[in-house]
Amino acid sequence: MKTISLIVPCYNEEPTVNLFYDTTEKVFAKLNETHEEQYQPDYIFVNDGSADNTLNVMRKLHDAHPDEVHYISFSRNFGKESAFAAGLSNAHGDFVAVMDVDLQDPPELLIEMVDILDQQDSEYDVVGCVQKSRRQNPVRAFLSASFYKVINKMSKVPIKQNVRDYRLMTRRYVDAVLSMPEYNRFSKGIFSWVGFKTKYLEYEGVPRAAGETSWSIWQLFDYSLEALVDFSDVPLKLASFIGGLICFLSILGLVFVVIRAIFFGGSVNGWASIVSIILFLSGVQLFCLGIVGKYISKIYLETKHRPKFIIQERR
Numbered sequence: 001m002k003t004i005s006l007i008v009p010c011y012n013e014e015p016t017v018n019l020f021y022d023t024t025e026k027v028f029a030k031l032n033e034t035h036e037e038q039y040q041p042d043y044i045f046v047n048d049g050s051a052d053n054t055l056n057v058m059r060k061l062h063d064a065h066p067d068e069v070h071y072i073s074f075s076r077n078f079g080k081e082s083a084f085a086a087g088l089s090n091a092h093g094d095f096v097a098v099m100d101v102d103l104q105d106p107p108e109l110l111i112e113m114v115d116i117l118d119q120q121d122s123e124y125d126v127v128g129c130v131q132k133s134r135r136q137n138p139v140r141a142f143l144s145a146s147f148y149k150v151i152n153k154m155s156k157v158p159i160k161q162n163v164r165d166y167r168l169m170t171r172r173y174v175d176a177v178l179s180m181p182e183y184n185r186f187s188k189g190i191f192s193w194v195g196f197k198t199k200y201l202e203y204e205g206v207p208r209a210a211g212e213t214s215w216s217i218w219q220l221f222d223y224s225l226e227a228l229v230d231f232s233d234v235p236l237k238l239a240s241f242i243g244g245l246i247c248f249l250s251i252l253g254l255v256f257v258v259i260r261a262i263f264f265g266g267s268v269n270g271w272a273s274i275v276s277i278i279l280f281l282s283g284v285q286l287f288c289l290g291i292v293g294k295y296i297s298k299i300y301l302e303t304k305h306r307p308k309f310i311i312q313e314r315r
Helices: 017-034 054-064 080-089 110-116 138-154 171-178 187-193 217-231 234-264 271-305
Strands: 002-010 038-045 069-074 095-098 124-135 163-170 198-203 311-314
Touching: 002 017, 017 038, 017 054, 017 110, 038 054, 038 163, 054 069, 054 138, 069 080, 069 217, 080 138, 080 171, 095 110, 095 171, 110 198, 138 171, 163 171, 163 187, 234 271
Parallel strands: 002 038, 002 095, 038 069, 124 198
Antiparallel strands: 069 311, 095 163, 124 163
């Protein structure tokens, strides 16, 4: 019998935890009916500082199924990336899956994922999922598409558009991901950076089984900025390029002013344009300083060596 560890981050997901468990149990029953090899689920629910009754639901589920259901509860909300890190660190199965509890990642795909990975001559170490279509706010859809275009132009690590966190991984792939100890984490980038051959499955997007998403547009935008900084130094190069270009233009402007003063005399006219130029250059300087400051803040957090998460309760 082989074990499949299921890492399930949860933040205010009280209505969906039991739905997820019941649905996934049916998938494993079907998996074991149709395969000679038997597979045992190892649920690892990660409570990311939920403010509702999510933790109590996990406790009751563990008490009812102590051998296969386990949970980790953080001392506060540390974010989804920390939940992934905690789950991966505590997953000991032959295969490890990362899934969303809201059932937007269809558990039924696990059967096909297992068929791909658990073959004697399989060339793959991970099976990922790509969402073909999804009903969402047009603004979110535009920002999402723009993000993938930008990061794939800026980063040397290609990230497939609309790829989900949902994936099934072999043990050696998980060990490779765990070998990256950085504090600032962008999982989609890390999953791509470690390499190994990946098979992608496409599926139609489905709505949440219950509850509402906790991700606002601003949070997604901030998450995108984190990803760009984590996996690209292009913003720093852009700041250097802008600084060099402005410096060159300033020299040309200085030569023009000197020549005009020598041959045509000085003039008090043009104070408005001077003020505009000063404001523009000040804005450019602040913009470039902001980019540099973002990278410095990342270095600052890494050098502190703080833990990615703090576990308050584990069973």
